[in-house]
Amino acid sequence: MIRLLEIRYASLLSYCPRDSSEKGEIAKRVMRAIKNESPVSSKFGELFASEFIAKTLKEIIDKDENFKDFLGENPVLIPVPRHSPIKKYSLWPSLQIAKAMEREGIGTVRPILERIEAVPRSSMSSPESRPSPTTHYKSMAIKRIPTISRDVILVDDLVTRGHTFIASAWHVCEAFPDVEVRAFAAMRTVSNRLEFKELFDPVIGRITYRPEYDDCLRRPS
């Protein structure tokens, strides 16, 4: 098992579960739209949440060198699995986002990671009993494909601590040791209400694994 200790991540939007201000409520509604692949009406018109995310990301790449460098040239987009196995034709928001990114010319989708065993959902667990990166790792599997020689961007709808991302990165590094893995989430959770600014809050940061606690720290939070 290859245990990367750190990966770079980027996210576009933010929401705070405890913020019930008007801005906070809008952000929570957008979070629900992303999770349900519901439509969002924005300056791009009425689009499904995944398409809205991909178009916004494309606009940022075109204007911001840091985001452009982060995503790189035609990366391989690997959607992160849901918290439980899914059957065929089921909603998988990360795959929807990855496919929308592909349609915008941001990479090529390879849905090769799968969940083989359900893990408790974060929303029904206290912070200390959330599944650890090791638990996530053990509950996932990677489908072998011939080769991946380009950079990999893991794609998820929401990042909290980054446990799912780091566990997914371990699987990808094990299968393809020569690739660089980074992570993109449509939205990040801001736990501290005082740190929540607004819905649009693009950041590039790091997720650091702490072996002594079997958890992750995400910065910026």
Add this chain to the structure above:
Amino acid sequence: MRIKKVSPSELLGRPLNEIEKRYAPKELYISGSMKIPLPGPRVAIVGTRSPSEQGKRDAMEITKKLVEQGVIIVSGLARGIDTVAHKTAIEYGGKTIAVLGTPLNKVYPKENKSLQDLIMREHLAVTQYPIGCITKPKHFVLRNRTMALLSDASIIVEAGETSGVISQGWETLRLGKPLFLWKLLMGRDLGWAKDMMRYGALKLKNIKDVDFVIEEIFPALEGTVDIKGLEIKI
């Protein structure tokens, strides 16, 4: 009885995504006084036609708690748990939606005629079957899928190994919506309940756990989320 024909998209006030479209009926027939597009959040409470006394009491408690939070109760107007859910919602001043497996001018079971009449007057009855359609057993299964589509989450309170609510549970999971299994289903060695847990269904161990349902469905998603006024600052 005034019947209106609408598409699922008109009823929900938003286009359906590709996953929802797969099993969504093309059109729906509705009767009632609820505003369209539907307000939310909406939770389906469903279960067996022959519940235990405990099952009835639990269905009542769950419904009451959700109604107190302003949740609209969706069910199938069948005998047993469905009837308890509709009646409790009405009794505690809430709103309810009945998703029928028959055309709107038919009643099944007959003993629910006055309940269906009341729902068609003051709440909302929905069906995918036009007047004149001959009712077949499979219509109730397809109705359950439609119920999953129209609800933000589903709770199965009590059911047997071959219950009709199984199709609703799987459809809820397929649509990526939260599916909750009430404690009465645990310990009964139900194969489908175990399978659903493996695919992400969540257990409700007590009435306090209904708070998790509430956390999952608020703020309500009513139609399209509008953020046109927000600027993307880079």
